[in-house]
Amino acid sequence: MEAEQQNDILLKANNLHTWFDLRQWGFLRIGSVRAVDGVDFELARGEAVAFVGESGCGKSTLARTLLGLHRPTSGDVTFDGQELSTLKGEARQQYLASVGYVQQDPFGALPPFMDVRRLLSEPLIIHGVKDRDTREKRIRQVLEEVRLTQVDEILPKFPHMLSGGQQQRVVIARALLLEPSMLIADEPVSMLDASVRVEILNLLRNIQKQRSLTLAFITHDLSTVRHYADRIFVMYAGRIVEQAPVEKLLDSPQHPYTQSLLAAIADVDADNALEERDVPSGEPPSLLKPPQGCRFHPRCPKAIAGTCDVKDPPFFEPQTGHFSACWLHDEAHRG
Numbered sequence: 001m002e003a004e005q006q007n008d009i010l011l012k013a014n015n016l017h018t019w020f021d022l023r024q025w026g027f028l029r030i031g032s033v034r035a036v037d038g039v040d041f042e043l044a045r046g047e048a049v050a051f052v053g054e055s056g057c058g059k060s061t062l063a064r065t066l067l068g069l070h071r072p073t074s075g076d077v078t079f080d081g082q083e084l085s086t087l088k089g090e091a092r093q094q095y096l097a098s099v100g101y102v103q104q105d106p107f108g109a110l111p112p113f114m115d116v117r118r119l120l121s122e123p124l125i126i127h128g129v130k131d132r133d134t135r136e137k138r139i140r141q142v143l144e145e146v147r148l149t150q151v152d153e154i155l156p157k158f159p160h161m162l163s164g165g166q167q168q169r170v171v172i173a174r175a176l177l178l179e180p181s182m183l184i185a186d187e188p189v190s191m192l193d194a195s196v197r198v199e200i201l202n203l204l205r206n207i208q209k210q211r212s213l214t215l216a217f218i219t220h221d222l223s224t225v226r227h228y229a230d231r232i233f234v235m236y237a238g239r240i241v242e243q244a245p246v247e248k249l250l251d252s253p254q255h256p257y258t259q260s261l262l263a264a265i266a267d268v269d270a271d272n273a274l275e276e277r278d279v280p281s282g283e284p285p286s287l288l289k290p291p292q293g294c295r296f297h298p299r300c301p302k303a304i305a306g307t308c309d310v311k312d313p314p315f316f317e318p319q320t321g322h323f324s325a326c327w328l329h330d331e332a333h334r335g
């Protein structure tokens with residue numbers, strides 16, 4: 001992180017755990033799914049970060065915990081110096097207004113029985129904007145900002161009358177209505193046609209820069225993050241295993257898991273289409289009973305017996321500002 005950003009932390013996750021109880025017959029607790037299991041990070045004002053990892057590694061649970069939709073099992077989130085768990089009443093409303101949420105499925109995120117004018121009015125009404133003209137002006141501004149410029153045509157439409165890309169623009173407009181200082185975008189383009197994905201990602205990045213927003217992208221797709229994030233956090237089995245500025249992480253991945261994720265990205269060069277890739281076999285572990293030691297060790301081609309299967313790796317800093325939780329960086333294991 002840039003030195004000047006260090007004094008300007010907007011959000012901090014402190015040893016965050018979000019576990020879900022697993023019950024048999026509805027009452028007998030038989031274990032916990034450790035969806036987020038000891039996560040620490042800081043996000044500066046105005047930076048764009050991406051949380052990347054395979055399906056089921058806890059990305060959405062992390063996003064929903066940051067949004068206050070899941071209560072952490074332990075640890076906490078601090079936003080603008082205030083612990084989220086202590087916020088009640090108006091302070092909590094204020095927090096919810098400060099963090100905009102862009103969901104994966106825009107159609108599911110928009111109430112089907114409300115036209116665009118009404119669904120954009122509701123958050124303003126809830127947050128005390130009583131004057132109809134003020135609301136209308138604000139709604140028109142955000143629709144222009146998300147490039148839905150035929151505002152008069154869009155306002156009376158219901159979600160099913162819009163294309164997927166237009167629906168996602170409305171979701172982004174709704175997330176911007178209350179002047180948030182942060183946006184959390186959970187797989188914002190994965191359900192859209194390939195033709196509109198880049199447009200929506202560019203839109204989010206431009207809005208983030210123009211408004212100096214903190215933007216947290218949640219994605220399983222490492223191939224797109226170079227253009228949309230300043231820093232990347234790689235998650236595996238409920239934990240962050242590597243974090244670095246985007247170029248460093250993509251050009252010189254340090255953790256074997258990140259290396260395998262990058263190796264798995266489809267190569268656009270047709271000549272290489274049949275080339276074998278160094279992708280470790282196997283599935284991510286069960287979050288009910290994660291493996292002892294490094295959680296990646298059962299799939300890791302470089303695992304050190306007696307170490308990786310025994311002890312949890314701490315973060316090492318193999319390059320300045322580049323952190324990787326892997327025993328291979330330990331002096332004792334370097335050949």
Ligand SMILES: Nc1ncnc2c1ncn2[C@@H]1O[C@H](COP(=O)(O)OP(=O)(O)OP(=O)(O)O)[C@@H](O)[C@H]1O
Nearest residue numbers: 020033035054055056057058059060061062220287
């Ligand atoms: N409400 C819940 N109750 C019980 N288990 C849950 C709940 N929400 C998520 N999980 C479990 O937590 C783990 C992490 O899920 P999560 O959706 O956070 O992962 P993800 O990385 O976002 O994956 P995806 O990209 O598939 O959504 C999974 O094993 C999931 O089944």
